[in-house]
Amino acid sequence: MPLSASPRTRLTVRWLLSWLAIALIALGSPSSADLFSNSFLVRFKRDLEPSEAHLVAERHGFVNMGPVLRSKSEYHFVNRALPPARSKRSITHTRKLKSDPLIHTAIQQPGFIRVKRGYKPLKVENLVKNIQPHQDPSDPYFPYQWYLKNTGQNGGKAKLDLNVEAAWAQGITGKNITTAIMDDGVDYMHPDLKYNYNAEASFDFSSNDPFPYPRYTDDWFNSHGTRCAGEVAAARDNGICGVGVAYDSKIAGIRMLDQPYMTDLIEANSMGHEPNLIDIYSASWGPTDDGKTVDGPRNATMRAIVKGVNEGRNGLGNIYVWASGDGGEDDDCNCDGYAASMWTVSINSAINDGQNAHYDESCSSTLASTFSNGAKDPNTGVATTDLYGKCTTTHSGTSAAAPEAAGVFALALEANNKLTWRDIQHLTVLTSKRNSLFDAKGRFHWTMNGVGLEFNHLFGFGVLDAGAMVALAKQWKTVPPxxxxxxxxxxxxxxxxxxxxxxxxxxxxxxxxxxxxxxxxxxxxxxxxxxxxxxxxxxxxxxxxxxxxxxxxxxxxxxxxxxxxxxxxxxxxxxxxxxxxxxxxxxxxxxxxxxxxxxxxxxxxxxxxxxKDPPYTELPVLDPHSKLAIVKKAHEVRSKM
Structure with a gap:
């Protein structure tokens, strides 16, 4: 069993989850202004096979949508006769379910708002050895992908990018790693995505079928997931759009965001879907970024995330990447229970000259940053795939930042497929760079913590460096329990x-x-x-x-x-x-x-x-000026005290 999933740790996690769930339920409990969906959490008195649960549902006029988190005693029932959202609980339907001798409890699911995070302006370290000469991708939109290679185009600052070419030059391109895009669907027939699409790991939880294709709207509102997918895994050198950060990796589509109101069961099943086929879950959404909402995951969703980090990837732990939020200086991402969770990696954004974007939220839970808009022209955003085989250069917001981070983590996992979810967070801290990032309003400065790690309230530990992360991942030793x-x-x-x-x-x-x-x-x-x-x-x-x-x-x-x-x-x-x-x-x-x-x-x-034990003790220090060297030296002094 991996160190991160020891029995003692699991027990502590269950205890921690219990009080956290209570707190979140208390803050998110239904009020007179809340709505109730036509979904019900049904707990049976004993384990049932799906076929048995289907008969129970049918007997009472419900549809069995399947088990919750692969449980045999908890199922998701939907009543099509009820509207998707109503202002009052349906006592009649709840009592009907509870009257069944096999059912222990039935809970009608509240509906709550979850929003996509995307700004709409108008409507190596010296770890890297033996880098081979690298030829730029030939994809037509690659010159616009300044976040992959910043040469100063569009008013940007040269070399302010994710340093992905240093990872690619080490032969690392994301092979055999799958990132799930939890969003409004993925255009898996897009010619730049279809060969990197993992159908087996995909599902549509909005329509309850295996085909998470985006619902058509005239304004292309449901392009969000497709754009995020292209950032991770758009193919290379095929003459279409641009190239993904991890262009040989796979993407899965989990359609769960395209509905008027979210429920705990849909979120939970999305975050717990195929945890041994999916390595990384990327989420570019969250509670409303209105500067007054305090909200986070409910009980079942918290269970799914904790289960994922403890048991996913065959015990190594799934990586949950979260966009920190687009509420700007009027909001604080520590009031978002998803981005502020220690089980997730919260990612903020910077623009191509190093400033924070005006929609960036700040908070102490942000771990690192990637990129979103261009500075001179707000329409010069992230170049990526779009719906119906199209391409775009205007994807932006922290929505665009999170998938870039997911792509970098996919590169690290290919370099070392034994990395745990905690190893990814340690690597992020140790290899992210201050580079040229700065707060445009001068509120938040770079500060050194007690062991010499530099951080910023806006950017966390800095911008992700794919080349340095891959190089360190190759020699990494799993951190202590x-x-x-x-x-x-x-x-x-x-x-x-x-x-x-x-x-x-x-x-x-x-x-x-x-x-x-x-x-x-x-x-x-x-x-x-x-x-x-x-x-x-x-x-x-x-x-x-x-x-x-x-x-x-x-x-x-x-x-x-x-x-x-x-x-x-x-x-x-x-x-x-x-x-x-x-x-x-x-x-x-x-x-x-x-x-x-x-x-x-x-x-x-x-x-x-x-x-309890110092991390990094088994890692060789190749650069005496690196973060690793500084922290390792501090820990060596501490261990002798």
Whole structure:
């Protein structure tokens, strides 16, 4: 069994999932304004084969859509006589199901909004040895793919790109790796995609059939998934459109986004679909980016993601890549429970001169960045495949950034097919580059954490470097087992003053001496409960024992909530990656408001996630100035203490 899936880790994951699911259900619970779908989660009193479940469904006027996460006791039923969305629960249909002697519970699924993330402006390190001379792809749109090779075209900054040619020159092009595009469908008949399409790993959860072809609309609204697919795996040198980051890899289509309202069951089955055939799941969508929504995955979806990272890829763990969000400076991606999850890799974007795009959200959970628009001309976006055999140069937003990252990860997995989901995150931290990335408004600067890793609140640890990631992946040794330490909690009702800060602290030994001891950090979560007269004016800062200050919540000017606040919401930071967690952690709670506000802080729990043993000890250092060398040296000093 792989280290990342040890029984102790699995037990801790189940415990962690239980309280996280409770928190998310509490925030996403139905209210008078919510809608209810015609889908039902049906739990049986015993395991049933699909044929038996089909008979039960038929007996009560339902259609059995199949098992939930391959369970034999939980099934997804739909009643076609009910409208897809209604304002009230159907008590009659729920009671009818519950009356069946085989059924334990039946839960009508709430409908909620999930939106595509795409901006619409108008409507090596020295690890790489023996690089061979590389000829540019001959595809007609390759000169427009500045994010693959930036020569300064369209006002860009030369060499500000993903450095994919350094990966291709090592003979790595994504062979035998499959990325699932969870979206509005994929035009799998597109001549630039059809030979790299993995039909066996594809499915349409909107229509419940194996053919995830996009639904036609006059405005080509459902082109989103096809554009994302081309970024990953468009074929090379075939005279059509451009080329994918991992042009010899496979893409699967999972159509699940094209419907008025999402349900937990559709999300869960999408994220748990064929986990041993799919390596990477790419998601360029999420809760509404309106600067006032606080939302995340529901119970079944969380179960699917946790199951994927623990059991997918035959135990190595699936990689979930998430677009960080397009809400701009008015939003904070730590309020998006998908992008802020430690199980996902959250990706932000930059434009071709190094600035952040104006729609980029910032948050401490972002791990790294790729690219979206051109600077001089907003219509110079990402060149990729489009519907009906067409090509486009206008794909953009963090929607465009996430598939680029998925392509880079596909290259890394071909270079080393033993990488775990955590190895991918470590490689991302160690090989991403500051390059020329900068905050156009000068708010967020590059900062060094306690072990010498440079990060930025907008860009995470920098822009992905495919050449460096592939080179390091080839010599990588799997990181030690991961543990989850509940480091302490503060349950103390404190008033948040209008013009001052509330300072709270937790001093921890990071579970020293226990089976869950953490000495080298990966993710850190501050699980917080508070409310205020205006939620959007609250700011939160977490400072580590090594002095790294993370803004875990920024002001959101559109958030007028005065009722719900945050209830056990897990704010996450990656900025303390590699640091030593023992000591005093400080949480600062304050208002950023021109008008007086008031509120109450209720509870804070500190969760530390990382390893007991130092990572990277078996890796040779080829570049003494690399991130690997800096962190490894710091850890060597620490291990002697």
């Amino acid at each position: 991961r543990y989850h330490c509940e480091a302490g909690s503060v349950s103390e009702l404190r008033q948040i003053p209008s013009k001052d800060s509330v300072m709270l602290s937790i001093t921890t030994n990071a579970c020293k001496g226990d089976s869950t001891e953490v000495r080298y950090l990966e993710h850190v979560q501050a699980v917080i409960t508070l409310n205020s007269t205006r939620r959007g004016d609250v700011e939160l800062f977490l400072t580590s024992p090594m002095g790294t200050r993370s803004m875990i919540l920024s002001r959101r000017q559109n958030d007028d909530d005065s009722r719900d606040g945050f209830s056990k919401w897990p704010f996450m930071t990656t900025h303390t990656w590699g640091e030593y967690p023992q000591g005093t952690w400080t949480l600062e709670v304050k208002f950023n408001s021109e008008t007086p506000q008031s509120g109450f802080f209720k509870e804070w729990s500190l969760m530390l996630h990382g390893t």
